[in-house]
Amino acid sequence: MQWLQGEFLVSDAHASLDVDVIHEFLCTSYWAKGIPRQRVETSLSNSLCFGLYHQAAQIGFARAITDRATFAYLADVFVLPAYRGRGLGKWLISCVQSHPDLKGLRRWLLATADAHDLYRSQGFSPLRNPQWFMEINDPDIYLRAGAIAPAFPVAD
Numbered sequence: 001m002q003w004l005q006g007e008f009l010v011s012d013a014h015a016s017l018d019v020d021v022i023h024e025f026l027c028t029s030y031w032a033k034g035i036p037r038q039r040v041e042t043s044l045s046n047s048l049c050f051g052l053y054h055q056a057a058q059i060g061f062a063r064a065i066t067d068r069a070t071f072a073y074l075a076d077v078f079v080l081p082a083y084r085g086r087g088l089g090k091w092l093i094s095c096v097q098s099h100p101d102l103k104g105l106r107r108w109l110l111a112t113a114d115a116h117d118l119y120r121s122q123g124f125s126p127l128r129n130p131q132w133f134m135e136i137n138d139p140d141i142y143l144r145a146g147a148i149a150p151a152f153p154v155a156d
Contacts, residue, residue, distance in 0.1 A: 003095045008088060009053045010095040017044060017051050018058035025061070025078050027142075030113060032076070034142035043076070048101060052079065052092050059083045062092050068101045074110040089115075093122045 003010040023040045026032040044063070052060030060079040066072035074096065079089045096102065112119060127133060 001099060003091075003098075005091055007054060008059075008091075010092055011051050011053065012048065012099060013051070014044070014049060016053070016058075017049055017061075019044065021058045021080075022061050022076075025080070026076060029076075029078070031111070031139075032142065036142065039142070047075070048072075048099065050092065050096050050099075052088060054083065060088060060092055062096050064096055064099075064102060066102060066105070070106045072102055072105050072108050074108060077110075077115075089118055090121060093119070097122065 001012050019037070019041060022044070023035070023037045026040055027035050027037075047063040047065050048068070049063045050061065051058050052062075060077075060083065062077040063075050064072040065075055074093070077089070077093065079092065097108075108124070110119060110124060
């Protein structure tokens with residue numbers, strides 16, 4: 001699918017993604033600092049991805065980790081600094097939310113340290129029942145040299 005807004009384009013075409021741009025941004029972000037390129041490539045191949053483009057150059061990104069039936073986790077959303085302040089982030093998120101494979105989902109989740117107003121404007125709110133949710137969180141996993149940890153602890 002594609003969405004057009006003036007000279008900007010959002011597309012869900014995997015072939016159009018610029019993995020170099022995505023990796024370069026993510027590996028310096030607060031949420032994925034140091035992420036290896038291979039991990040980024042794996043995450044892209046296992047998600048519904050959306051590129052934001054200006055004159056064929058990728059300037060933003062978002063991905064939905066989803067079963068395409070009941071749940072989606074919105075992740076890795078960014079717009080490059082030179083293009084911020086134009087409403088492109090809001091538009092990108094609304095394109096994601098309007099994708100036919102994501103319509104009618106029971107629950108969307110995301111995590112953000114600094115963009116609450118952006119996501120609130122798109123219908124997100126704080127967890128209604130945070131006591132229902134649990135996590136395993138290892139924010140420095142990519143910074144530890146050679147770390148390839150299993151998703152869950154392995155029993156001896």
